[in-house]
Amino acid sequence: MRPSSYPDQEVRSINWQAFKLILPYLFEYKKRIAFAMLCLIFTKIASVYLPFILKDIVDSLDANNTDKQNSALMIVPLALVATYGVVRFSIVVFAEIRDTLFGRVTERAIRRIGLKVFRHLHALDLDFHLNRQTGGLSRDIERGTTGINFLMRFMVFNIVPTLLEIVMVVTILFVNYGIWFAAITLTSIISYIAFSVYVTELRTRYVREANQADSSSNTRAIDSLLNYETVKYFTNEEYEAQAYDKHLSVWEQAKIKNRLSLFALNGGQALIIAFAITAMLALAAKEVAAGVMTLGDFVLINAFMMQLFIPLNFLGFVYREIKGSLANIENLFGLLAKKAKVQDVPQAPALSLAELGDNTSSQASIVFDNITFAYNEKRPIIKGISFEIKAGEKVAVVGQSGSGKSTLVKLLFRFYDVDSGAIRINGQDISQVSQHSLRAHIGIVPQDTVLFNDTLFNNVQYGCPTASKEQVLKAIDLAHLSEFIASLPDGLATRVGERGLKLSGGEKQRVAIARTILKNPQILVFDEATSSLDSHSEQAILTAINEVAKNRTSLVIAHRLSTIVDSDNIIVMSHGEIVEQGNHQQLLALQGQYSKMWQLQQS
Incomplete structure (x- = not known):
């Protein structure tokens, strides 16, 4: 049959x-x-x-x-x-x-x-x-x-x-x-x-x-x-x-x-x-x-x-x-x-942002203006969210699983278009600029870093395929990856296996950070980048993250609250809505949902 x-x-x-x-x-x-x-x-x-x-x-x-x-x-x-x-x-x-x-x-x-x-x-x-x-x-x-x-x-x-x-x-x-x-x-x-x-x-x-x-x-x-x-x-x-x-x-x-x-x-x-x-x-x-x-x-x-x-x-x-x-x-x-559901408007201009030099701060500000979004119209995911990330600030988003945190990242990268409202970068609606230019200015360290079945060097260089060897080595050093590579028999020529399976979670995360450093974007996104790491690996990754995020506008999706206590602003989400926001001390003083999450994780 x-x-x-x-x-x-x-x-x-x-x-x-x-x-x-x-x-x-x-x-x-x-x-x-x-x-x-x-x-x-x-x-x-x-x-x-x-x-x-x-x-x-x-x-x-x-x-x-x-x-x-x-x-x-x-x-x-x-x-x-x-x-x-x-x-x-x-x-x-x-x-x-x-x-x-x-x-x-x-x-x-x-x-x-x-x-x-x-x-x-x-x-x-x-x-x-x-x-x-x-x-x-x-x-x-x-x-x-x-x-x-x-x-x-x-x-x-x-x-x-x-x-x-x-x-x-x-x-x-x-x-x-x-x-x-x-x-x-x-x-x-x-x-x-x-x-x-x-x-x-x-x-x-x-x-x-x-x-x-x-x-x-x-x-x-x-x-x-x-x-x-x-x-x-x-x-x-x-x-x-x-x-x-x-x-x-x-x-x-x-x-x-x-x-x-x-x-x-x-x-x-x-x-x-x-x-x-x-x-x-x-x-x-x-x-x-x-x-x-x-x-x-x-x-x-x-x-x-x-x-x-x-x-x-x-x-x-x-x-x-x-x-x-x-x-x-x-x-x-x-x-x-087949037509893409997300398309550029005719003659879409490039996103206009100043180049980020070695000693300059990011000039990119991000505004989420009353956005709503649903993968399925019967089940809304984001319900009228509004907040701002000022240029050079670090803003974290926390909340329970399914609250819509990672969906914000997809919307920022414009993998999906918002149903209503707007996301603006330096006042420019991202739906009105070209997708290529938008993503060129954003770097991400994802929760699950997937690598190509290639050498470590080529996987890092993927962040900027035209980068010189010296630039790649500098990025590797800033990501605290040099010591690990030195311990490998084949060094930079080590093949990482399909989807990077030969590397541990922490090692893959550092490769992702090195890639992002090499890309040198104005905006950084960290999507639960340390959620699956042990304490030692987490500290090493946090050190690398803090260095790469310096002078850049950062959006951090976090599960472990200990990793975002230094954020300029913390957004607490629940069921697609913002229920609290403020810095770490302010949220603890509220004795609300963030405070309960903090106490639960500390215990």
Whole structure:
């Protein structure tokens, strides 16, 4: 039984719109395409001319044998044999030139489309990426780019040349040998194509099921491997294996059905070919016996039939793959059609802030002006919050889990737009400036620092990819990371593993701080940066945080109140609202919620 994750899907018809999507990328190279098409025509002309050379060779040899002419006259068939070799070589040469020219166009188109999709995915909003399935998404991109390559290669190198050859051969047979030869050829080809298309339509469902199972098993495998430690913590290796095998079972069954239907397709195609060639040769043999046709004509007709059906033999495969490629291309361009929920206004200006020098203070002030926000309209998260962070100040936000603290960070980075109200930096509404310039001025040390599977040096340099080695080393030193790196056998060349799993929480936090120092932003955000650290690591991180936050405007989301006692202002949130605010001493004097939290943590 098919798992519920694989609903029955209707067999979709071919959507030729995919061609319209690809053509603009291909027509940038019109001259190259025109020359490739010219080579294609020359290839087919030479290919159709070959059987005529064979006919002349056979007729020459037959005439020499019948008339017992002088052996000196054998020069004629030898010359024809040489011509046959030259024409066959020219077919290969023209085909190779065509493949080289058009292949270059296709590869450039794939490169440009792939890059466009990659950039577009990074431009989509956080909500899209929180709901995506990474494994399935990567397969969609892979199959889409492969589909473009396949579609172009087989349409240009198989379908179009075969159709051109069919028209030429049927015309030649009709003109030279009469309507019956042309009619048998045309009827057999139409029957062959109709049968191939019909059976391939039936087979497409199994191919799609196999692709779905392939994407789902890949998604499951990647998700499980990314969460390797969680699987081990709960000893769920067998559970993961069974879930993975469930997807593979669907793939296996779809492949079995696919293979059986392929047997039916190939058997039916072979039967049509056998009938067609038998009928053509029987008619040709009758004409030869009657003296209407020569032995060379018999060979020519046989050569034409074999030449036509060899490319048609792959028609079922080509049709199915082209149909699948068009669907995959449609999925790929479907990704490009997705619109980000958070978009810049037309001609959005850059956020204007003065550069932050070594001895200058940040001039960035932040105002949250009566903002409201909800991920789901039925459950509001932020309810009319207003507060200000003056230039150079350190403001902390505390509260219970789910009170909306981290949502403020997402709104400041404009991963989401506020439902009402405004966030302003130096009086500039962040919804009216470009997202790139906004985020360029904000640095963050997140609660869960995720690193790339690369070296320590490259992970720190990611904060500013153009930074020199000296600048990177300075940032590492300011983040108190130098001693740790010196203790590693490979030093800065140490690879941190996927998502930085080879490093401890404190070590990853210091890498995040070094990155932020290297970025040198006006505004700093610390999102519970020490919540999961031990006391020793916490003190080391706090020292680094205080140094990097000096002279900068800082927003600190905190769980441990001991880390924010020196804040200029502390905002206490509950259920999306501000219930208290003031400095540490003022809030303790209120004997309110902050005071209770402080006493609870101190005890």
